[in-house]
Each structure stands twice: as structure tokens, then as C-alpha cells.
Amino acid sequence: MQKPTWKSTLKGYLYLLPALLILVVFSIYPIIKSFLMSFYTDYDFFSDTVNAYGLENFTKLFQDPNFITALKNTGIFVIGVVPLSIIISLAIAVLLNSKIKLSGFFRTIYFLPFVTSVVAVAIVWSWIFHSDYGLLNYILGLFGVDPIDWLTSPTYAMPALIILSIWKGLGFNIIIFLAGLQNIGNQYYLAAKVDGASAWNRFKSITLPLLSPTMFFVSIISIINAFKVFDEIFALFNGRPGPANSALTVVYYVYQKFYEEWEFGLATAAAFVLFLIIFLFTIIQLIVGKKFVHYN
Amino acid sequence: MDIHLNQLSMVFDNTTAVQEMTTTIKDGELVSLLGPSGCGKSTTLMLLSGLYKPTSGSIHFGDQDVTKLDAEKRGIGMVFQSYALYPHLSVLKNIMFPLRMKKVPKKEAEARAKEMAELVQIGHLLDRKPGQLSGGQQQRVAIARALVKKPNVLLLDEPLSNLDARLRLEMREEIRRIQQEIGITAIFVTHDQEEALSISDRVMLMKDGIIQQESAPQNMYKKPENEFVASFLGNPPINLMTLTKTHESTVYRLADSKEIIQLPALPPEDMETVRLGIRAEDLFHTTENPLFQGEIIHIETIGRDTLIRMQVGSITVRALVDPEQQLQIGDAYSLGVRPGNVHYFHSESGKRLPLQMRGGNWHAKTNVEEHA
Structure with a gap:
């Protein structure tokens, strides 16, 4: 490596400039702006003048029962989606990684939901979830389960959303897990077999620990994505946060306050709270990860 | 078990x-x-x-x-x-x-x-x-x-x-x-x-x-x-060559050349052609009844060993020789072998063939050489 000179540094910055410009305009600036906005307590958006700053937005936020509902729903959603999604996609990835016929075909099949538009997916699923003609209720009916109002009952709206989101996220997780699995040398499995490890023990003692960096990555991405859930709700419940706010999440709350009620201060304050929550979770994961993740 | x-x-x-x-x-x-x-x-x-x-x-x-x-x-x-x-x-x-x-x-x-x-x-x-x-x-x-x-x-x-x-x-x-x-x-x-x-x-x-x-x-x-x-065992690899019987039943020559080989031990009599194998370390310098005579074309000294390659008719023969000797490329040289160190193989199947020792006279001579 050469020492950086002024000339080479400038040249380097020049290459970075195009992407940097876009990032600054569409990400960095809005982040800073919305952070500041959360402290606007008296704001005239016609003239873009701020008359007073303060913490009032945050106190109002936590007094709003809708925001509390949104927090609770988001929590339920994260807990409902992330672990199940990881377990299912890991199981499928392990199966796809074993020597089976047409594994390339199955890989494509499982990846399809990820690249399909959320709106299209939601339309298909709103049919599947339909209480009278839906596929899901038909299958449940075969097992003697009474029809469930998936999309219209406040009790089942969240489970329906969770099912859709798990299914939608599988493809991405499976691809990442597959890449991780293929990185594990076959010699460890041969050695473990010779050492008398059963299939389950091989999975537990070889696959899981050696997959831990991938697991770590997938869980961080999944948790962040789950906290950010919005499009699925919008599409599945036709632009409503579920029956009786039963699928109202924090991002949906932000959207409502910002675009429907023009409460910019409240919306950005909620967004900032969500940022803090995600940040906290990521920090916890980093700390926990240090203990359990093995890097070669 | x-x-x-x-x-x-x-x-x-x-x-x-x-x-x-x-x-x-x-x-x-x-x-x-x-x-x-x-x-x-x-x-x-x-x-x-x-x-x-x-x-x-x-x-x-x-x-x-x-x-x-x-x-x-x-x-x-x-x-x-x-x-x-x-x-x-x-x-x-x-x-x-x-x-x-x-x-x-x-x-x-x-x-x-x-x-x-x-x-x-x-x-x-x-x-x-x-x-x-x-x-x-x-x-x-x-x-x-x-x-x-x-x-x-x-x-x-x-x-x-x-x-x-x-x-x-x-x-x-x-x-x-x-x-x-x-x-x-x-x-x-x-x-x-x-x-x-x-x-x-x-x-x-x-x-x-x-x-x-x-x-x-x-x-x-x-x-x-x-x-x-x-051929798999041994370093340097064993010398292998094809021999053909001449009109005289106990005299063999190298295939593809007229070079007559003075063999200390003979292959079974009914063989027209036969493969001969001799390890490099089993060859030694001799002037009496030598097996191979030729010109040194290569000398290599590795540690305690001196390996030479000698042109004999159309083939080259590798031999480990006494490092004390002053040898130069181009020198005429001759090599002999003890009868027990000669290996014969079937020219098609590659199977080992039994040896026939020559008469006692031949033996005595080589033994003398051995102790010289």
C-alpha cells in the first residue's frame, strides 16, 4: 500500500462523490432534519418557520394510546416473525443444501416471494386469507377447524400479517443461510461422523456453531426489518392498519401522523423512538454475538 | 482384531x-x-x-x-x-x-x-x-x-x-x-x-x-x-530396459540396438524378449565383465551420493557411484552388477520372472570383484 497523498485522496473522493451526493440528499439530510423536526413544538409548515423547540412531542407521544398500541403490536410482530422465520428458513436451507434433485429449482421457488412486489403478494394472500373462499380456511376446514376471519377480526389480523411476513422473508434468509452452509467444509462432517456424532449432533455441534456468523447477520437484518414493517400492512389491509388498529405498528403510526394528520413533530419523534429501540436491540445483539459467534 | x-x-x-x-x-x-x-x-x-x-x-x-x-x-x-x-x-x-x-x-x-x-x-x-x-x-x-x-x-x-x-x-x-x-x-x-x-x-x-x-x-x-x-519404489528410479535374445541362447542385446549385454544372471530360457530392471545403487564400477559400457553424460552430487547417467547404446542408465572417484562428463565408464540384484519381468504382463544363475565360474569372478 502506498501512502495516501493529497492528489490520490482527492481522486478517491471524486470517485465517492456520486454515491455520496445521493446518500446525503436522500438519507443523511432527511435523518438530521427529521431528528431536528421531532423537537419542533410550534411549527408553521406553510412558511416553514419554527416558533418553538421542546420535548413536548415526546411526552405527547407516550400519552397517545395509539402509539402504545403501535409499540405493543410492533413488539408482537418482531417476536412472532423473527425466530420462526429464522428457524424455518434454516431448516429449508439445510434441506436444500443436502444432495437432493432439482435443488436449483427449489432455490428459485423459495426466492420468488422476496423478489415479488409486496402489493401482488398481498393481493394473493388476501385471497388465501379470505374467510369464506380462502385457501387457508379450506385447508383448516379439512382438519375440522371452523373458518377464521383472518383479515377482519382484530384477534387474527396480526397472526395473518405474521404468516405473510414470514413467508415473504424466507427467500432472502434461505439464500444467505445456503451461502453460509456451503462455506462449512465437508471434512468437519466426515470427522464428526467418524467421531460417532448422530445427524442431530452434527447439526448441533458443527452446523450451528460454524454457521453462527451467518446466523448473527440474518438475525440482525431480520430484527431491523421486522421493526420497520409497513408495506405488508398497507397492502394486506387495503391502506388501513388492520381492523381496530390491530396491525398498527410504529412505522405505520409514523406514516399516519406524517401523511394523514400532518403532525410532523409527533411523526418524527415516533421515528426517533423507533430508531433508539432498534439501536438498542442491535447493541444487545452485538454484545451477545461476541460471546457466541465464532469467526474463523 | x-x-x-x-x-x-x-x-x-x-x-x-x-x-x-x-x-x-x-x-x-x-x-x-x-x-x-x-x-x-x-x-x-x-x-x-x-x-x-x-x-x-x-x-x-x-x-x-x-x-x-x-x-x-x-x-x-x-x-x-x-x-x-x-x-x-x-x-x-x-x-x-x-x-x-x-x-x-x-x-x-x-x-x-x-x-x-x-x-x-x-x-x-x-x-x-x-x-x-x-x-x-x-x-x-x-x-x-x-x-x-x-x-x-x-x-x-x-x-x-x-x-x-x-x-x-x-x-x-x-x-x-x-x-x-x-x-x-x-x-x-x-x-x-x-x-x-x-x-x-x-x-x-x-x-x-x-x-x-x-x-x-x-x-x-x-x-x-x-x-x-x-518402477514405483526407489529413488532414483530403477533402470528398466527391454532385452532381446540373440541367435545365441545365453546372449542378450538391448532392444533397438546392437549393444550386447553381459548378464550375470539370465531370464528363463523360453523368453525371446524380457524386461530387465536394475536399481541405480546396485550398479558399481568394474572393468572386468562389465554389464554396461558407455559414456557419462550427466553427473549430479546430492549430499553423500553421486548419481551419474551413462549413455549405453540407445538408452541411458542411472547409477549411484563412489563419490571419491574423479569423474567428468564425457568419460568412458563401465558398470557391473551382482547377479542377485538383477530383476527380470515379463515383457507383456510385467510379472516378475525367476532368475537363472550362470555357472560357478561367473559367480566366482563377480565375488572377487565385490571384494576388490
Whole structure:
């Protein structure tokens, strides 16, 4: 490596400039702006003048029962989606990684939901979830389960959303897990077999620990994505946060306050709270990860 | 516990890796499977381990038929070429792993693992991860892990090929020492003849999935059963040439040339053409009744040895000669051989042919030369 000179540094910055410009305009600036906005307590958006700053937005936020509902729903959603999604996609990835016929075909099949538009997916699923003609209720009916109002009952709206989101996220997780699995040398499995490890023990003692960096990555991405859930709700419940706010999440709350009620201060304050929550979770994961993740 | 292989075959798609192999490995023996790459030696080991299942034939450990038994249940220990130490476990946990799989209580497993670590002299490295060990240390850990569950058989798949030359020498002696200390039956796969010949009780030389010869190392070197064995073993490689009988029944010449060869021992009389093999170190300088006469075209001194190449008719002959001699390229030179060091092989099948000694007179002469 050469020492950086002024000339080479400038040249380097020049290459970075195009992407940097876009990032600054569409990400960095809005982040800073919305952070500041959360402290606007008296704001005239016609003239873009701020008359007073303060913490009032945050106190109002936590007094709003809708925001509390949104927090609770988001929590339920994260807990409902992330672990199940990881377990299912890991199981499928392990199966796809074993020597089976047409594994390339199955890989494509499982990846399809990820690249399909959320709106299209939601339309298909709103049919599947339909209480009278839906596929899901038909299958449940075969097992003697009474029809469930998936999309219209406040009790089942969240489970329906969770099912859709798990299914939608599988493809991405499976691809990442597959890449991780293929990185594990076959010699460890041969050695473990010779050492008398059963299939389950091989999975537990070889696959899981050696997959831990991938697991770590997938869980961080999944948790962040789950906290950010919005499009699925919008599409599945036709632009409503579920029956009786039963699928109202924090991002949906932000959207409502910002675009429907023009409460910019409240919306950005909620967004900032969500940022803090995600940040906290990521920090916890980093700390926990240090203990359990093995890097070669 | 003896290991019996009976008509063992392994076919991958269209290639036959092991072909109807039948042999017995005796209890406590260290046997080397030797051969060029692709000869089926590693496949044989994988079949013994149970990681591969044979296409046909059977494997018995003692009286037990293990042909269909999975690797997990065969009770074997194996050292892999890449060691395959679990990278996320410490040395101690690596060695304990087979015991934990057998549900040995943790305390006992730890004690046994430590004992085994002492045997292979890595007792001071127990808390390290494999990534922090040198190649030789990893090798020792791999051996300890393979032995800790007291297996019936120890299988070693080219265990030394990832080590540098000096360490390889040390580790092969270590493997021999450990094997003898425990008295375990061990099967060692290698493509390195020196390794195989130096540490094994018995060598099986394989080619194209077939055992070419199995015998004690020295015997294999001294009495190769066919031309392949003769050419595979030995460094520098053995001199091989085709001889054709002249009109006189005891006089042979080199094929493709008129060069008459004065043979100290003759092939069976009914052979028109025959392959002759003589090792470079069995040739010596003589002027009386020399076997080869020619011009030195190459001289190489490696350590204590001087290797020359001599043009004899249309072929070149390699010989290890006395390094004290002052030789130069272009010198005329002559070489002789003792009758017992001549090998004849069938010109088509490559099989070893019996020797016919010449009359006593000839013998006497060579003996005189020998002591001169």
C-alpha cells in the first residue's frame, strides 16, 4: 500500500462523490432534519418557520394510546416473525443444501416471494386469507377447524400479517443461510461422523456453531426489518392498519401522523423512538454475538 | 482384531476405484496403503471408515460384518489429511468430542482427553483453538482425537502431506511410537514411498484399484513382484530396459540396438524378449565383465551420493557411484552388477520372472570383484 497523498485522496473522493451526493440528499439530510423536526413544538409548515423547540412531542407521544398500541403490536410482530422465520428458513436451507434433485429449482421457488412486489403478494394472500373462499380456511376446514376471519377480526389480523411476513422473508434468509452452509467444509462432517456424532449432533455441534456468523447477520437484518414493517400492512389491509388498529405498528403510526394528520413533530419523534429501540436491540445483539459467534 | 476385506469393490459412476480387493490386516499391525494418486488407496480407507459404502464385497472387523455399518457406529478413529479439527472448539474440547458423543460423563471425558493429550505431547496447548496451532501441533491433536475413544482401528489419510519436510520426518516417527505404545491396528494412506517403507509393518502397493503387492517394506523393495512395483519404489528410479535374445541362447542385446549385454544372471530360457530392471545403487564400477559400457553424460552430487547417467547404446542408465572417484562428463565408464540384484519381468504382463544363475565360474569372478 502506498501512502495516501493529497492528489490520490482527492481522486478517491471524486470517485465517492456520486454515491455520496445521493446518500446525503436522500438519507443523511432527511435523518438530521427529521431528528431536528421531532423537537419542533410550534411549527408553521406553510412558511416553514419554527416558533418553538421542546420535548413536548415526546411526552405527547407516550400519552397517545395509539402509539402504545403501535409499540405493543410492533413488539408482537418482531417476536412472532423473527425466530420462526429464522428457524424455518434454516431448516429449508439445510434441506436444500443436502444432495437432493432439482435443488436449483427449489432455490428459485423459495426466492420468488422476496423478489415479488409486496402489493401482488398481498393481493394473493388476501385471497388465501379470505374467510369464506380462502385457501387457508379450506385447508383448516379439512382438519375440522371452523373458518377464521383472518383479515377482519382484530384477534387474527396480526397472526395473518405474521404468516405473510414470514413467508415473504424466507427467500432472502434461505439464500444467505445456503451461502453460509456451503462455506462449512465437508471434512468437519466426515470427522464428526467418524467421531460417532448422530445427524442431530452434527447439526448441533458443527452446523450451528460454524454457521453462527451467518446466523448473527440474518438475525440482525431480520430484527431491523421486522421493526420497520409497513408495506405488508398497507397492502394486506387495503391502506388501513388492520381492523381496530390491530396491525398498527410504529412505522405505520409514523406514516399516519406524517401523511394523514400532518403532525410532523409527533411523526418524527415516533421515528426517533423507533430508531433508539432498534439501536438498542442491535447493541444487545452485538454484545451477545461476541460471546457466541465464532469467526474463523 | 483382524480386518478382513473380501472381494471389495467400489465403483463411482463409470470409474472403478477399488477392484475386488481381498486382504487381511492383522491385529496391531501398521499397514501402509501406497500408490500414485487415483490408485484407490484413499477410497479403500473411506470404505474401511464407513464413510463410503462398497459397491460389492464385504468388510469384517474380527467376526463382525461391518459392511453396512455407518461410520458413526464402526468405532474407528481417523486422522484426515486436513486434520478437520473443529475450529470453534478448544484443543481439549476437540479431543473430548468423540467421548461426549458416546455420552461419557464430562469429568471422565476430560480426564481421558487430558491423558491422551499427554501421550501426543500437547498437554500445554489444551485451551488453544486449532487456528492458533502449528501444523505439527494440529496433527497431534487430530491423532489424540482419533485415539481418545479407544477405537478398534486407526485410519490415517495422508496425515503428513501438509507438513514441511523436517516435521514430516518427526511426525512419522511419532505416529509409529504412538501406534506401538497403544498397540492399535493402524492403516496409513500415503503416496510417499519413503513414509510407507519407513514406518509400516507391511506395505500394500496399489494401482488402478488393485493391490499390486503386499509385503514387508524391505521385501517389496528387494523383490518387486512386477514391473510397476519396481518402477514405483526407489529413488532414483530403477533402470528398466527391454532385452532381446540373440541367435545365441545365453546372449542378450538391448532392444533397438546392437549393444550386447553381459548378464550375470539370465531370464528363463523360453523368453525371446524380457524386461530387465536394475536399481541405480546396485550398479558399481568394474572393468572386468562389465554389464554396461558407455559414456557419462550427466553427473549430479546430492549430499553423500553421486548419481551419474551413462549413455549405453540407445538408452541411458542411472547409477549411484563412489563419490571419491574423479569423474567428468564425457568419460568412458563401465558398470557391473551382482547377479542377485538383477530383476527380470515379463515383457507383456510385467510379472516378475525367476532368475537363472550362470555357472560357478561367473559367480566366482563377480565375488572377487565385490571384494576388490
